[in-house]
Amino acid sequence: MVKMSLDPVQVVSAQVNELKVGPSSNGDSRGPWEDKQEFNSQECLNNTKPKSVTGRRARKVEGAVFFPRPEHAVTIAVSTRVLFRTEKEQKVFEQQGIEEYLRYQIEHENEPFAPGPAFPFVKALETVNARLRDLYPQSEELFDIVLVTYNHAHVGVRLINTINHHNLFIERFCMTGGGSPIGYLKAWHTNLYLSADADKVREALAEGIAAATMFMPEKQTVVSESQLRVAFDGDAVLFSDESERIFKAHGLDKFFEHEKDNEDTLLDHGPLKGFLEALGKLQKKFYAKGHRLDCPIRTFLVTARSAASSGIRALKTLRAWGLEIDEALFLAGAPKGPMLEKIRPHIYFDDQMFHVEGAAEMGTIAAHVPYGVAQYNSSKKNQRWANKLT
């Protein structure tokens, strides 16, 4: 005779557990499932039973989270002009107007766009996601890539065809038909916004969203396919532009003096500090599972500060913030181009167009953060370059 428990309480709780836990739970840390606030069964079903995708796209993520919730994920918003190459279409728009531009796009709907400057970066994010899903199948702490464009929806089919063609894991997008994307960036808790349009980027920065303008490098560089490599300038990117102001106003000697006097005072934070922090959080998840040496995320600081003097303040600040950066390169004013060529980051953030130009000339994928006092440098060379590349 089979002994059956008739305890109704037990039966009910078993059913509840089934709802919460996905099919391949292996006792790993359940992360945010335990402490989420807005749990409702509808969302839960969406998250634990993703539709399996058949056909060309090999994107099955059985038992893992496919649509992470925005407040848990690291959301990266990219525009179409940085994810793909759209120079030809841009020309049609500029020379023949919007109606002709849309007609052209629809006519070429089945021709996928070629990869743009942000493409390798997005691919690298997906590589990290694959590793995170292996280690933490139930976690929503993943990169979530969202396409945010002010293109009209007429271009939608071509964009979706292109995403499928390149086998990208993008399931969220906004085509605002000309309207500002800022509202959507905020609604999706965007951690980083990449665009070709400096005005949109400035608008985002003003709203406290990390953002940068991307440029196509002059020559193709091979970047890693197994490790996401992100490089940052220090002042006015990770840190505030306070020191740069002193340098500009009073020169190098005054800058050194100021840094020495304030060695133990933390620098204020810059627009990309939050993004470095988000990367650090994900890195720690790999370390926790014994993957410190082969961590698929690596971060770099590439600064004109010098190690022995002004660099100390930068390091102390990072340490006080609890942020680890894997490699710090103090160039003491030496050109950044050759260093970056060795590092080969998927993206390099700098607030000065001069450095962004130099990096792009040598094949580094560089992004300009239009923040701080360096923006009031109206050199003709910078303007010409900016016009050429946007």
Place this chain on the structure above:
Amino acid sequence: MGDTVVNTDVKQVGSENALVIAVSHGAVFGAEDEDVHGVAFPLLQAVQKVNERLQQLKSSDSEPVQLEVVLICTNRAQQQQRDQVQTRTRAQGLQIHKFSFSCEDDFTDSLLENKVHLFLTTNSDEATQAANKGVLSAVLDPESACGPSEKLRIMFCGDAISDPGAESMSGSRQAKQVFWSHLGKIRQKFGVEDSPLTLVLLSSHGGIDGCCSALRSLRTAGLNVDEAYCLGGSPRKLIMSVLRPHFLLGAPEE
């Protein structure tokens, strides 16, 4: 048995040239009649803007069209005080082409008689009744009916479009196609920019392929949307206040 009163203050539209939108009294003035401006008020103002622009195009337009507005009154008090209803709408500056007075049970007859293409109400029972008679309908609630008064923003739910198996709670398939086709034609009368009418596609669940198929279905029916959003499962309410539609067609409750 209800009846329909033509509003002589407003120039009437021939039925072959009209996209007929019926709105419940409760949606315009509130359920208890307490609101000066109910949730559908900005919608009617935006409809008026569209009509004004359509009028401007009339001379060069081979197929002139207007949005015809019918106010559906099912409340006994409204029946008895018809003049008051008309006076009130006039005082608020609303352009109502026709007033329909009927009971709760037979207002759907009035919808069919008036060849209504779309019925909007805050009462989900009313919407279901209309849908059961094949009339395309949508429920207005403050979250999804938050559009501005200067431009008409109509939102389509992509999940319902791309999934033909989805239970159609909002009306017959044919009614949908007719509405899309009419609306698509109206949208085409204006250019890409500076249009008083904006069409928006929203896909909540499902991925980009579902959205792609919805875009194609709408296009086949003659409707090109201006904006498209694919949420990939993140809750709608996150961006509704940014999207600001006047109403949402075909979306299940969330």
